[in-house]
Amino acid sequence: MRRRVLPGFGLSLGYALAYLGLIVLLPLAALAWKASGIGPHGLLHLLAAPRTLAALKLSFGGALAAALINVVVGLFVGWALVRYRFPGRRLLDALIDLPFALPTAVAGIALTALYAPNGWLGRWLAPLGIKVAYTPWGVLLAMVFVGFPFVVRTLEPVLQSLERDVEEAAESLGATRWQTFARVILPLLVPTLLTGFALALARAVGEYGSVIFIAGNIPMRSEIAPLLIVQKLEEFDYAGAAALGVAMLAFSFLLLVLVALLQRWSRRWAERHA
Numbered sequence: 001m002r003r004r005v006l007p008g009f010g011l012s013l014g015y016a017l018a019y020l021g022l023i024v025l026l027p028l029a030a031l032a033w034k035a036s037g038i039g040p041h042g043l044l045h046l047l048a049a050p051r052t053l054a055a056l057k058l059s060f061g062g063a064l065a066a067a068l069i070n071v072v073v074g075l076f077v078g079w080a081l082v083r084y085r086f087p088g089r090r091l092l093d094a095l096i097d098l099p100f101a102l103p104t105a106v107a108g109i110a111l112t113a114l115y116a117p118n119g120w121l122g123r124w125l126a127p128l129g130i131k132v133a134y135t136p137w138g139v140l141l142a143m144v145f146v147g148f149p150f151v152v153r154t155l156e157p158v159l160q161s162l163e164r165d166v167e168e169a170a171e172s173l174g175a176t177r178w179q180t181f182a183r184v185i186l187p188l189l190v191p192t193l194l195t196g197f198a199l200a201l202a203r204a205v206g207e208y209g210s211v212i213f214i215a216g217n218i219p220m221r222s223e224i225a226p227l228l229i230v231q232k233l234e235e236f237d238y239a240g241a242a243a244l245g246v247a248m249l250a251f252s253f254l255l256l257v258l259v260a261l262l263q264r265w266s267r268r269w270a271e272r273h274a
Contacts, residue, residue, distance in 0.1 A: 028249070034242035043243050051219055052228065052244070058136060059225040060251060063204035066143035070200045071193050074151030081152070082159040096153070099146050104209025111142055112214045134216030139224060142210045147200030154196035158189060190266040198259040205252050 038046065046052060080086075081093055099107065115122045115132035122133060132138050162185065170180040208226040215222040225248055232241035 031242050031245055031249070034239060035246040037239035038243055042239075043247075046240060046243055047247055051223070052225075054220045055223050055225040055228050056247070056251070058139060058223070059205060059248070060255075062136065062139050062143050062224075063201050063207075066140055066147055066204045067197045067201040069140075069144050070148050070151045071197050074148060074155060074196060074200075075189070075193065078152045078155035078159055082156055096149050099149050104146070104207065105213070107145060108142060108210040108213030111138070111145065111210065115141065115214065133214050134218065134222060136222055138214035138216070139211055139222060142214050143204035143207055146207050146210055147203045150199035150203060151193075151196035154199065155189065155192055158192045162188065187266075191263050194259055194263045194266060198256055198263075201255060201259070202252065205248070205255075 035043070047056075077096070081089065112133055113119050115125070115138060117123065117126050117131070117133065119133070122131075125132065132141060166184055167180050170184045171177075175183070206226065208224070208230075211224055212227055215224060215227075217223050217227055225244060229241045229244045229248075232238075232244065
């Protein structure tokens with residue numbers, strides 16, 4: 001009989017389902033049950049409120065824009081870190097992990113200190129008519145900051161595993177550098193880029209600490225959905241807070257499902273054209 005390091009399938013599956021139920025499914029079920037207290041009509045009325053729509057639009061629209069920015073910039077940064085050797089490379093590589101370790105409140109205060117009208121950078125941008133802090137641009141900046149490491153760290157192992165033989169074969173057939181990148185390398189990176197996009201998106205949608213300081217929290221302008229949830233909790237409107245949480249959860253789930261479908265399609269496309 002073959003000896004296994006881990007317990008059998010039944011015991012392992014039981015542990016996995018029990019852990020998943022206690023840590024993930026049970027809290028989500030409790031959230032949905034609490035949200036049901038306001039009823040379908042109350043939920044529609046809450047979601048149709050202009051302030052709620054503006055907050056949801058900023059949270060999800062800003063998260064999508066930030067994830068797209070991180071995918072593009074993260075690809076270039078990851079490529080430079082893997083393919084080139086230059087002074088300060090290790091320092092730059094260490095700084096990328098800073099948003100992981102930095103408390104979100106500290107990040108928000110630091111960004112506000114930089115981009116406030118009297119901040120180090122904001123004082124130079126203000127005369128040009130560029131205002132970052134206390135505007136949706138500040139929200140976007142904070143979301144880019146917290147989601148950037150996810151794209152770079154997801155890409156780096158894949159870039160390191162890419163064989164140079166494929167690039168050399170394309171070049172030997174007369175392909176330019178741009179053609180080699182666009183037609184040979186990029187299709188192999190698309191599934192990983194989508195994974196990094198999904199991680200950055202999920203991180204930005206639920207971000208709170210680093211956003212509220214630089215956002216200014218102006219209703220209908222720079223107010224995010226998580227802040228509305230906190231405000232309803234402070235007003236002891238637990239059902240309303242849970243309803244907003246369920247709405248954000250549903251939107252996030254749909255976005256992640258869409259990204260997963262894109263990942264599956266991109267893998268099949270890459271295998272078909274390999």
